[in-house]
Amino acid sequence: MKGTMTTVVHVTHEAIQKIGGIGAVLQGLLTSPVYLGSIKRNILIGPFWPMDTTGEQRLGPQGEVLYSSLDQLSRSPLAARFREIEQQFGVGIVYGRRKYVDKATGVVSTPEVLLIDVSRYDEKKIGEFKYELWKQFGIESAKYENIWDYEQYLRLAKPAIAALHALGAAGGAEPCVILAHEYMGVPTALAAIMEGEKSNFRTIFYAHEVATMRRIVEGHPGHDTMFYNVMRAAMSQGLYVEDVFGSQNGYYKHALVKATRFCDEIFAVGDYVQKEIRFLGPDFVHVDSQIAYNGVPHWKITAEEKMASRQKLRSYCSNLLGYDPDYVFSHVTRLVPSKGMWRDMRVLEKMEPMLRQRNESAVLFALSTEVPGRRGDDIRRMEEHYHWPVVHREGLPDLSHGEATYYQGVQEFNARSRNIKVVFVNQFGWESRLCGVRMPAGMEFMDIRKGSDAEFGQAIYEPFGISPVEPISFGGICVFTNVCGCAGFAHKAAGGNDSPNVLVADYTELRRKDLRPEQLMSIGQPQRDEIEFEVAAKVAGELMKRLPRTPAEFEASIARGYDLAKHMSWDVVARDYVLPGIQRAARAQRLRQIA
Secondary structure: OOOOEOEEEEEOOOOOOOOOHHHHHHHHHOOOHHHHHHEOOEEEEEEOOOOOOOHHHOOOOOEEEEEEOOOOEEOOOOHHHHHHHHHHHOOEEEEEEEOEEOOOOOOEEOOEEEEEEOOOOOHHHHHHHHHHHHHHHOOOHHHOOOOHHHHHHHHHHHHHHHHHHHOOOOOOOOOEEEEEEOHHHHHHHHHHHHOHHHOOEEEEEEEOOOHHHHHHHHHOOOHHHHHHHHHHHHHHOOOOHHHHHOOOOOOHHHHHHHHHHHOOEEEEOOHHHHHHHHOOOHHHOOOOEEEOOOOOOOOOOOHHHHHHHHHHHHHHHHHHHOOOOOEEEEEEOOOOHHHOOHHHHHHHHHHHHHHHHOOOOEEEEEEOOOOOOOOHHHHHHHHHHHOOOOOOOEOOOOEOHHHHHHHHHHHHHHHHOOOEEEEEEOOOOOOHHHHOOOOOOOOOHHHHHHOOOEEEEOOOOOOOOHHHHHHHHHOOEEEEEOOOHHHHHHHHHOOOOOOOOEEEEOOOOOOOOOOOHHHHOOOOHHHHHHHHHHHHHHHHHHHHHHOOOOHHHHHHHHHHHHHHHHOOOHHHHHHHHHHHHHHHHHHOOOOOOOO
16 A cells, blocks of 8 residues: 555444454454554544543553543643533543554554543534534434434534544545444544535445344344345345335434445445445445455464363363263354354254264354353352253343343253253353353363364354354364355455365355245245255255364364465455555545535
């Protein structure tokens, strides 16, 4: 990338805390030498959320607070300007720096962080902004003003732009490029566009998903089997999402995402996300959009290291269930419907008779929860009283409602299967201090990544899927669906070939190819179940063929996986996707048709 971008601004709800995929993207980019070599100044902007921390800890344990009106801290020469902005909009500001560290490489960066407390916002100012959003972009905020998730990001926008001016971010010779991460960053991008040519802003919508499509996929019983076939058929006829699924205007995220057509550029984290963006409407067919995959960790390990981690997992299974499994599978994920966790057990159902015939055994560790981490003391009491996590009881501190629903499926599977068992660990941490005394001493989270023979991730909606592909660097076989963004990246990274370390399940393939959109929309759970059982049988058979069994096979799998992960690294993502996109947005002439 020629030249240097003076400033890149990341607008996100994960400016301080890593909650999900956006936090992983920030960690990856802000510790990539390739990215940092071109982007010298990074600013993270997000809403301030009240937490237990105060004063010096407002920006986290790795943060340095330079200004905070909430704590009467003022170490910045911009303090007077910040106070003006606070008075102008009725907000509070916390400003400083946060440290990002890559433990594997030692790379450190310290981007600036700007948090804005919008809880007491000037009503006249927000009313004026909403009017401009309607006039210039057609967004009818009155429909959503009782939704705080919408309101807070609108309130963030104008003071964020004012603060960027105060920081001198938009006054240099080089453009200030705003990356609006997901719908949360869109109002700030639109506020920057409103500035026109008087400011040197450029805007990129970083699509980590398309919220409209996620809601349809998750809410319909046909899930991905229905949706992606409808999308394919509809677009071939020149139809778009609202033509076939009806008006989406009652959904606030849809309103914001549709306005991203006014941005200079759109980044899509996966091939299907880019297709979904084009499915939003005819205005998006010619919008400048490009793929910007997420990166994958790539750490080199020896076969001995893998076997050491694998043995810890086998020992944990032995402590819990009384046998040393021949194979260890894992699924590390959030407990939400989009992850398709029931598909794991459908594959295992097909594998079980194969293992029985070969007198082999396996275990699946499903590491997932929908509540914050339990206290270690609670875990140890449950472990002692009723053998958690082999056995669970409904109600906190054990099963939440969603966890109880998943556990019912686990119980049914375990009752019917002899050679494979599922252990549902509803506690993140993966160390004995947090997961009980039956977990081997010295176990750590990376052991489930390094030691797993196969990681499941057969999601119904997965824009990219960093977690499902993480074990690939350690020789694990990663099982995910064709609609996952990581599937497309892995295929390209392998030079357009299929890697034995990647097993792609296609739950969208239909026998009939001539169905019209209205016929495809009738696909429900019965049809999806039929397809899932067929695909599960294929995945099970293929996985049994690929699982390494000898030392030489493990060595080969580790070497292949590391080489593939190396071609999917954050440096590769920065060099081939993110930096060229930022450069293209910086050159944009900003000629738009404002509705």
